[in-house]
Amino acid sequence: MSRRYDHSRVQEYWQHVWDREDVYDCPDDAEDPTYVLGMFPYTSGALHMGHVRNYAITDAYARYRRMCGDDVLHPMGWDAFGLPAENAAFERDTDPESWTRTCIDRMRDELETMGFGYDWSREITTCDPEYYRWNQWLFTRLHDAGLVDYEAATVNWCPDCETVLADAQVIEDDTEDGTEEVCWRCETPVGRRELDQWFFTITDYAAELHAGLDDLDGWPEGVRDIQRNWIGRQEGARVTFEVGEDEAVDAFTTRLDTVFGATYVALSPGHDLAASLAEDDEAIAEYVADVRESDPGEAGMSGVDTGLTATHPLTGDEIPVYVAAYVLDDVGTGAVMGVPAHNERDNRFASEQDLPVREVVEPIGETDESSTAPFTGDGMLTNSGEYDGLASSAAREQLLAADDAIESDVTYRLRDWLISRQRYWGTPIPMVHCEDCGRVPVPDEDLPVELPEFVQTTGNPLDAATEWKETECPDCGNPAERETDTMDTFVDSSWYFLRYLSPNFDDAPFDSDTADEWLPVDVYVGGEEHAVLHLLYIRFFTRALADLGLLDVREPVDRLINQGTVLHSGQKMSKSKGNAIAPHEYGAETTRLFVLSAAHPQQDFEWTVKDVKNSYEFQQDLYRMVLAFSEGDHDTRTESAPHDAYLEREIDRTVAAVTAEYDRFRFHQVVNELQRFARLLRRYRNYEPPYKYAYSRGLRALSAMVAPIAPYLGEELWNHLGEGGLAAEADWPTPLHDVDDYRVERQLIRRTLDDVRDITEVVDIEDPEAIEIVVAQDWKYRAYEIASEADAETAVVGEIMDDEVVGDHGEAAADFAAALQERQAELEPTMDADRELEVLEQAAWLFEDEFGATVTVRTATDDDELAGKAKPNKPAIHIS
Known part of the structure; x- marks a missing residue:
């Protein structure tokens, strides 16, 4: 038999066995299974290293x-709708569905080759009508609940x-002239349009x-902070300004002072007031139209004077009213009270429009009197009537x-989620436009509204699908038109984790009962870049579904793990940069071992051939070791020796440590x-039989502990050891004895070995004859x-010397107590004297094996010259 482990030789066999035994199928009658989920992949054509990690x-x-x-519920499916598939199909002169299905077949094969154990009986594909039917069903339920708006924007x-793009799909890109807003997919500069959406x-x-973010203890703080900032909660005040005889404008401010x-x-x-004024004022109407059609930032600090004045509620002064591009429709109240002396944007607008600046808050303490910038901090009020001299708070x-x-x-920066997309490859929005009835939802019995056959065209292909678009109004039966926008693909992924629970439920x-029992997802793994896209949307959807009576839970995920990026030559690995490594290039388990061993899951790491080789060699070492034992290449004993207790104990210590790290x-x-x-x-095997x-x-x-990371290898090792059943279904190893002190035990052995090495090096002892390890006396412990x-x-x-056991040792005890007090904050956990002696006696063979010397382990005595040097956690050492 070959002594070289080759996963490709055995993977097909073990996949067959796993499938035959239904190892990864989660039974429908499971009681609250552990739900482990990775963000399902977009069907981009091939598995990449980010997927693998x-x-x-x-x-x-x-x-x-x-x-x-x-x-364990560990499902997989496909985020199959979306613009990239439509573009890729166009480049290949095919249709989006054919391209997507081809990608899915390829990626499924690659996932299986990598040894990933999924419950494929629960596989979902978001471009299946059987799936997007429920997108449409949920849309109508949200519509009926008042959670859907259709408006010009x-x-x-x-x-x-x-x-169109949702706000979260617009990112900032650095340019020579500063930053500009670009599309998250293609990085094209984003413009503005007025559309019904x-x-x-x-x-x-x-x-x-x-508020719910405070309770997500299992989520990374970085994601929670990103969502907090995006939601943008602000506490402040609403100030009402009377405008004219019968109008009032509410302005929100966080700086009421x-x-x-x-x-x-x-x-x-x-x-609303700007729109009303625009109906009768051509200048205002022209300005509003120009601003809405301009690119972000182009309008700058422009504005138009309405000719109206607002009455200041506290001073009675009349101040001008402007329409200004820098004031956003859906932030705060859509109106601001301009305070040029204490707000940078207000100051720039006032400068542009030649408006007065009135200072009403003075800084406390020394200031830069030459500065012309507005003072935006808290301070002391001035020019504020009876409030002069008060601190801002x-x-x-x-x-x-x-x-x-x-x-x-209280206001929020968060805006409503724009879900309309003027593209073909997505879920058709189940609405009908009727001249008499207005916008009418498609009835449940007519769902799904399926996509028509794809025809490549400019603009929105559904708008050009005349036969598909023409329909009847569900209410009155008169001719009507289907909605031609499709849904943002983030709708598909906002509830997909629920469909896995009952994929064939019709x-x-x-199934709500199953969802209530199995949710929330115990562990969810994916990138931090989805913090305000997918991760915020699934939290919204879960709450909305709960309010619709479909769920009991309101948070979808208990524990979130963000995986870091795989780098190559200092850059993110990608085809576009020419530095991508195909997952199969180094073999499934070498790749799996490397991506999991290179760094903490949340950290980025560099792909290096040297480290990949180390992962490969580790597999080979394990395989050779097990094969040699199973084939009887080494003599063994059936009677135990004292040093065997060390291995027994180290097995327990390793199981405890590995278990803790998996958790x-x-x-x-x-x-x-x-x-x-x-x-x-x-080392143990070579020390003696x-x-x-x-x-x-x-x-x-x-073999059992490596199986979750390298499953083919785990099965091979398990099989060669003659164990019954599969490693994938084996019981997790457990310690035979108490291991509460395993970290302390390991630290003691490591430090003592290091101390012996240091002594032999400093004193230049090449071949020590004897090593004496002396454990401290009981009273020191x-x-x-x-x-x-x-x-x-x-x-x-004083407390130590008052102890009867310690106090009897007089000056030695006092000196030791003083030393302990001096480093009290640094004291580490320790064992008692008997246990420390036992642990070192079990480890004596390591010293004998490394140094070729006779090793003695004993406890110090009162007349022992080494007694003063021996301390808990740090025995005295004598080398001759």
Whole structure:
């Protein structure tokens, strides 16, 4: 038999066995299974290294939990709709569906080749009518609940993708002239258009989405911060300005203390009053139209004077009212009180429009008197009437009670979710436009509204599908037209994790009883870049579905893991940069081992051939070791020797350590532990013929613990060891003895070995004859315990010397107590004297093997010259 492990030779066999035994199928009657999920892939054509890292994390954890006895739900599906597939199909002179199906077949094969264990019976594909039927069903339910709006809006438009974009799909790109807003997909500069569009009113949940972040303890703080900033909760005040005889404008401000500095009121171009004025004022109408059609930033600090004045609620002054491009429609109230002296944007607008600047807050302390910039911090009020001399914070409190025109308020930066897309490859929005009835939802019995046959055209292909577009009104039966926009593909992914729970359920998108029992998702793995796209949307959808009576839970995910990026030559690995490595290039398990061992899952790491080679060699070492044992290449003993106890104990310690690291998703530390343990097993085997029971137990534990990361290898090792069943279904190894102190035990052995090495090096002893390791006396452990448990303010020396056991040792005890007090904050956990002696006696063979010397381990005595040097956690050492 070859001594070289080749996963490609065995992978087909083990895949067949796994499928035959339904290893990865989660039973429908499971009681609250462990739900492990990776963000499902977009069908981009081929599996890339980012996919591998994401799915290696979920697969390793799912396999580990299955071996621990859990029912595990670990499904996979396809995020199959979207513009990239439409563009790719156009480039290849085919249709989006054919291209997408080809990609899915290829990627499914690649996932299986990589050994990922999915419950394929739950596979979903979002471009299947059986799936997007429920997109449409949910849309109508949200529409009926008042969570869908259809309105004219100034929207982000990508001229290259020929579709609108949600705010979260517009990113900032650095240019020579500063930054510009570009499309998240193609990086084309984004423009503005006025269009009738469909929105989900996610703003109805802004307060709850923001507050809920505080309870997501299992989510990275970075993601929570991104969502907090995007939702943009602001506490402040609403100030009402009377305009003319019968109009009032509410302005939101977070700096009520600057209210006396307001010298104008500015309305957004979309404000109701601005729209009303535009009907009769050509200049205002022209300005509003220009702003709405211009690119972001082009309008700058432009504005138009309405000719109206607003009455300041506290001073009675009349101040001008402008329509200004810098005021946003859906931020705050769509109107601001302009305070040029204390707000940078207001200051720039005032300068542009030649408006007065009134200082009403002075900085406290020394300032740069030469500065002409507005003072935007808190300070002391001036020019503010009876409030002069108050600090900003106190003034804000008092001003809230000053006038009925001022009320406390909370606003959110979050905007409603624009879901309309003017593209073919997406879920048709199930609405009909009727001249008599208006906008009418498609009835449930007529769902799904399926896509027509694809025809390549400029603009929106559905708008050109005349036969498909022409229909009857569900209400009156008269001729009507279908909605030709399709849904943003993030709608597909906002609830897909629910469909996995009951993929064949035909009465609703998912079975609510199952969802209530199995949710939330226990572990979800994906990129931080989805923080305000997918991850915010699934939180919104879960709440909306709960309010529709379809769910009990309101948060979809308990624990979120963000995987880092795979780099090559310092850049993110990608085809466009020419630095991509195909997952199969180095073999499935070499790749899996490397991507999991290279760094913590959340960290980026560099792909290096040297490190990949180390992962390959580790597999080969394990295979050769197990094969040699199974074929009887090494003599073994059936009677135990004293040093065998060390291996038995180290097996327990390794199992405890590896288990803890799997639970913490620190797979790089799992691999480190397994590599260290494999080296120890080789060393133990070569020291003298191994004790068969202990050595075989160590190999079994090693095989089981590597199986979640390298499943083909795990099965091969398990099989060669003659174990029954499959490694994938084996029980997770457990320690035979208590291992609460395993970290302390390991640290003791490591430090003592390091101390012996340091002594032999410093004294230049090449071949030591004898090594004496002396453990401290009992009373020192008692003193150490007292010091460790004492409060920082406690007089440790006195408390130690008051102890009957310690105090009898007089001056030696006092000196030791003083040393303990000096480094009390640094004291580490320790064992008692008997256990420390036992651990070092078990490890004596390591010293003998490394240094070729006779090793003695004993406890110090009162008349022992080494007694003073021996301390808990640090025995005295004498080398001759």
